[in-house]
Amino acid sequence: MSDALPITAADVKVPEVNVPDAALPKAGNRALKKFLASKAAIFGGLVVLVFVAVAILAPLIATDDPLKTSFLTIRKAPSLANYFGTDELGRDIFSRMAFGARASLLAGVVSVAIAVIVGVPLGILAGFFGGWTDMAISRVADALLSIPFLILAIALAAFLGPSLTNAMIAIGFSQTPIFIRLARAQTLSVKSEDYVEGAEAIGLPNRWILIRYVFPNILPPLIVQATLTIATAIIAEASLSFLGLGQQPPDPSWGSMLNTAKNYMGQAPWMSIFPGIAIFLLVLGFNLLGDGLRDALDPRQS
Template sequence: MNVVEQQMSSEVIVVTDAQGHSRALRRFWKNKLGVMGLIIVVGFVLMALFAPGIAPFSPLATHFSHAFQPPSARHWLGTDELGRDVLSRIIYGARSSLVSGILIVAIGVGIGVPVGLVSGYYGGWIDDVIMRVVDAALAFPALVLALAIAWILGPSLIHAVWAIAAVTIPQFARITRGQVLSARTREYVEAARCLGASPWRIMLHHVLRNAATPILVVATLNIGSAILAVASLSFLGLGPPPPAPNWGAMLQDGSQYLNMAPWISLFPGLAIFLAVLGFSTLGDGLRDVLDPK
């Protein structure tokens, strides 16, 4: 193939990729649930980023004379047992919830994907050893294992993040390994191997690129699950210590006053529900768009 033919071939590939991306975007915008999830996620991200300018009050300011006030024109979502504005605490709580969810998935992808790549590509005893460890980790209920790890490490947001990430890593390792097993015998991988490409170049530039779609979808779905898991640990007292605003801790604080002030728990629970719903519907929308099946 001469230089002109190579250039024309590369231009065709670029045009084809651009057309594919354009079609994928059009399919996504036609997916109502996916678009709804994207709107919810973007709304929470903006709320977390601009919390100081959006929150009407300080999330830590206590006013005992204003305790247990129902939703009103001054306090839109009411106040808690210490007179703190519930809306302000929910807005600031979005920061810890979103950051922890993204960090958990980032750790899971950053460790689990390379482990799955090595396991699936090399196979043999390496695959056997890694997969037995992964199977042992997946044999435990995820939340129970995260609860045990968080209890050993102690109550802290970063400890909760690492505890849940430790449960997430085997999931991404298993998913990546399955994708690598189906891709390593493809023609383009064999061609790269015959041309003398190194194993790591084959794994990163050929195998991982084609396995990125399911990993991206699972990662998006797992952010919602991670937010819910962090809220669960915080509800049990294993999240960030008070008075830091956190949705799970707010649920726990308000559970003692459900009869007289249900709004203390109702609105943080609604925030958790919407955040998980947003990432779940966004992940479903991405799956429908990116999955060729």
């Protein structure tokens, strides 16, 4: 009877388990067609683009220096010389609104970026690992969510001190719990999918699974939430500036312009009308854009 030959590791063939590429979100034409078919979403996107263009081109389209005062043109009504009239110091309101758009858009985008950068990783960790990690992160998020958003933002801004930068930080951290909860819920849903379980079964590192398979599949609802949250952040920045906790005079801000205009509602109503309309339109634009993205990216929508 002959001796059996030894079996080496090279002779053993382990069946390869592939995680399907279908696990990764594919940017198909269907979502784009659904988005373009929504007139409301297109209108919202155009409104946002107009305000972005105004903010970028403010030095070119401004009819005057937004900080220049003139006692000869105090509270002048709208005219060809001053499209939106002048304020209590004779400053051109159109020019101040054009530069003020920068503060509103910057506050909206930066504050939401802070909330996403801080909240999404924490939410993913809570949903993926569970246990004490989930409990600790979720309890902190729940505690912050129990405080009204604007009250929390005002408290943080007052603690940090009045400035646009501090206002953006305050708004961002006040919105962080929203993204923690959303990222956690989406991660729990994706975690139970076959492709994630398959990746865990073949021993892929957790970091690779989170980056390769979890994060891309929770991205669409995060994009929608971020777009809608920008609208909330713009209102919050205007509120903080109105209270003197945001952009500081003499730099223009729509909120601070409304604060000044409240004393001249009868004599110069245009001082409050135009900043109010601008805030309304920009917030409406982001809301319509977010609704359109939600309908286009949500697979449950027909």
